[in-house]
Amino acid sequence: MTPQNQPKVSPGLWALAWRRLRGDKIAMGAMAVVIAFLVMLVLSFTGLIAKDWDAEVGVNYAPPTFIGKAGGGDQIGGVTEDLGPPPENPYDPLKDIIKELRAQSGPEAAAGADAPVDDYGIKDPLEKEMAEIRAELSKSGATAAAAKQETLPFGADKWGHDIIKKTIKGAETSIIVGLVAAFLATALGTLFGAVAGYYGKWVDDVFNWFYSVFTSVPYLLLILAVAAVLQQKGVMTIILILGLTGWTGTFRLIRAEYMKHKAREYVWAADAIGATNMRKMFVHIFPNVSHVALVQISILVVSFIKSEVILSFLGFGVPVGTVSWGSMLNEAQNELILGKWWQLTAASVAMAVLVTAFSMFTDALRDALDPKLK
Amino acid sequence: MENTPLLKVSDLRVSFKTDKTHYVEAVKGVSFEIPRNKTVALVGESGSGKSVSSLAVMGLLDPNTSKIDASSRLEFEGRNLLEMSIAQRRDLCGKEISMIFQEPMTSLNPVFTVGFQIAEVLRLHMGMSPKQARARAIELLDEVGIPNPKQKIDAYPSQMSGGQQQRVMIAMAIACEPKLLIADEPTTALDVTIQKQIIDLIAALQKKHHMSVLFITHDLALVGEIADEVIVMRNGEIREAGDIHQIFEAPRDAYTKALLRCRPSLDSRPMRLPVIDDFMKGGDEPAITHQERSRGLTGDEEIVLEVKNLGKSFYTREGLFGKKEFQAVKDVSFKLPRGKTLGVVGESGSGKTTVGLTLLRLHQATKGQAFFDGKDILSMSEKEFLNYKRRIQIIFQNPYASLNPRFTIGQILLEPMRIHNIGANDDERTAMAYQLLKRVGLPEAAFHRYPHEFSGGQRQRIAIARCLTLKPEVLVCDESVSALDVSVQAQVLNLLQELQEEYKMSYIFISHDLAVVKYIADQVMVMNHGEVVEMANSDELYRDPKHPYTRTLLGAIPRGLTH
């Protein structure tokens, strides 16, 4: 009968892989970075952070805090500031005469002989009303002025949006697109590959025809063509475009794996003991192939993040209201000439860090699941 | 000068890296000598360290994953190889010491012609010009027995057969007239008849060029034909070394004795083959039975499977629209009695494996019938055949590929029971699985383990247990012991015989190993190029073969000490 004390179940593929992965410090580091991004994603998605990214909280092109505020004067729009007395007009023809007159009217006036003249002593008929208007403006203006900061932690863009918040939101867009599209593409590729590789013959021919049609058109061209036609933009659209065109690589890999395994003796043994096709495909073969699919998801996430950024840059990606690193890079292009480098840096560095971490993690994952002597 | 040994290995210790910090010792302090102008055989099973030792001599071990202990010495003509610079060692390789390997197909560079590769070693070590090297290469090809050397010199390895490729390797190795030729399992991947040719070639070349040969193999019987001295290794250590006559006639070490006795011999058929443990337990030969088992058919046994005119062809594309037919099995008929064994022998390409696979409908037969219990199982529908699947099962050759690497042993055993609804629930099935594990000699704990934790022999036993869950009436053993070490082979063969007696199963035993087939079969069917060439009771066949092909085949069997 069943023994009372179950002997320890020896480790299967996943447990062994995890053990190997744990020993690889770089992989662990990369994974930590990826998890950090994912946490950030969840917080951002649920609105806990960066919710108000589109509030114009900074002055336009506000520089990062560690640089210090830009010199005043070139503020565009809506900032009331006490400009002080009007500067002296060097071409004033009455300048010298006024100086003499002041000198004559007494020593205090003489002391201020060089001070610029304010309206030549003519009283402003609208002075009272102007004072009231000015008071009104400065009230709302003051609050507005107080709210618009001169520097933000990593600067602001053209409209005064906080770069850090935009970067976080951009991460959210890219990661969501990357993950969902990668899952979609891998799921399709695996299903098609399994059926084509397992059944072979005319089924394989049909799928191969499908595959060659999709791969005859260069990937980016295909995406652009689809983007051109689908007038409606949105995150969902991009996910569908990337997912429905990106299954080809996975298809080829999984198909080759299924063809290889189908010829292996353990599958023949399964046949001999009477397993049905479905059973052989999904119960017997699939566990031997699942690690390939997992690595593919990882690879596709990286590839799709990069594609999404390019698409958004060109304007074919996310709609105007949504932030993407691509749109940030687009804006950064013009800002660079003006000497404002912070949006470019933020987007580039954030993307580089995420993609590098993910790539390293993918490499380590692949090695952990299928170690070969290097 | 003639007294100093050509190669003297002293206290060789080699370790391999298993992960960043751990090393495992594969060769544990091995010492031996190779005299001039003699053939020394280094014999051992897998894991014995024989190949590793030879790779160490040639300097072919990867320094990133292995290390040789500082106390080891490898003295070639008095000079310690381990103290030489890489350049000096490279000078020796190919010129004074050469090596040939087991797999000639992958050991030759596929993108260069045969001539280029032979000329390379001539130009490198002998400084020949391209023209001189080419002429010498043609001579060498002729010497090793390649027909049409002037044409073959421009052929690519993929255009030659396995035997010819190995001859090319030999030509490359002897091109510079080395003093020592190391041959690492050179015939293991070749057919039995080719094997004999290559062995004879090496022996002839050894005499002609006065060189020493270090011949590495797992087959002790093979060695008897050409070796002067024998070294026996196990688990990284030398068990016994000595003159060949002494080893064969009066072995001292228990393991050596086991190696000699565990192989089924052509002269006797004990009830039960001796296994390593019988010898290693100490004492001389306590458990060996001398009782003979008789095998053979009388003609009035009950027939469980009758095959008529079985044929199987494979089609490949030819030209624009045509198809080319390759007949793997042409016209095979036989009758299999209940509880008896039919042996099917032949070399690679004879069609013997295809016969087995076709009977299980893993291939679809092109023609013919197979009557099982009165019904033709080849022409049934898939659904009908499902009921018969239980009753005819197969054990494959490769123990490493026939078990699903992702299933535990328990899952592997439960799977057939689940499919055929044997047992009322998983608990009952698990109980049956435990019983079967015990029956095939494995511990219950194996249930929760994965295949990669078991050795080749253990995996074959698991495969046998898997078949037993269905209690088949016919079991096809497709080269089921060919990939196993000699000692393990004996265990599995004994197990198969016990099970046959207990369950009254009929076996179709397919193999290229004639000694094993003679031991286990009642009737033997010899196949060549898809046809049955001769069929007779096993004793008769071996005693008095009628067909010329059968005679060639039997003549090629290594018989142990012959000189």
Next chain:
Amino acid sequence: MTAYILRRLWQMLPTMLGVIVLVFILFNWVGGDPAYILAGKMSNPEQIANIRKQLGIDQPYYIQLWIFIKQIVTFDFGASWSTGESVSNVILTRLGPSLTVLIPLTILETLLAVALALGIAFVRGSLTDRMVMIACTVGLSISILVYIIVFQYWFAYKLGLFPVQGWGDSFAENLFKYSALPILIALTVGLAPNLRLFRTFVLDEVNQDYVRTARAKGVSERRIVWVHVLRNASIPIITHVMSNLPYLLIGAFLIERFFSIPGIGREVILAVERSDFPVIKAVTVYVAAATMIFNLLTDLMYQAVDPRVQLK
């Protein structure tokens, strides 16, 4: 051999048909009636009606498909919706500039990546190897956009070493003055993935049995890598480069756009921005055809370099 080629050409037909149908579905069905797009570009309703009639919008789908096929075969797609230039002319004139960048780029990139990969094979497993691989990984993670923006800003705008944008009239001028920076950028971007891939190819060969035999023959490591391994690794390398060529044509579109190089890639982007369907359709179909032909050429070349392969 001829039988093989004929059979492959025959097999290409269903794929070509599939691409045509795919493009058709995308643009004629999903894209729908182009009237509203055209309305934004041409104010002349007669012109619009003419185009609609040419495309056969009011006819059933299968007739539209037939019209499309006819266009492809006769190389006549009508005129671009935005510039009025004949589409075939558009494609032909843009091909030159694209190739002026593409061909030198491919040659340089391949040679550089192969040389580096072989060099790395010598030091495999060492710190140098790992450092280079990490550098490649990081290099790959930075978007090509960033490379273009930064390089263009720094080398062209700030340092003035290259023209920021533009294209000239003479071939030499185009090759050396205007293509220099684009090629440099493309090299930098393309080197990392190619180096990683080629390194894998080379390392796969280094672990093969025939290398062990060569060592047993006393062949030097240098000769092993540069003669034995290279010759074998060149098979997957050549295959990879050949089959990637059609993709490069479009992949350079970002560079062409930034540098205002009048090539096919830039044309495609402009066409997409302006919803210029004829141009997009034509380019897609012809690039697909080019890809298929290149695949056939790749397979033929494979047979020439690998003696093990026999095409039947």
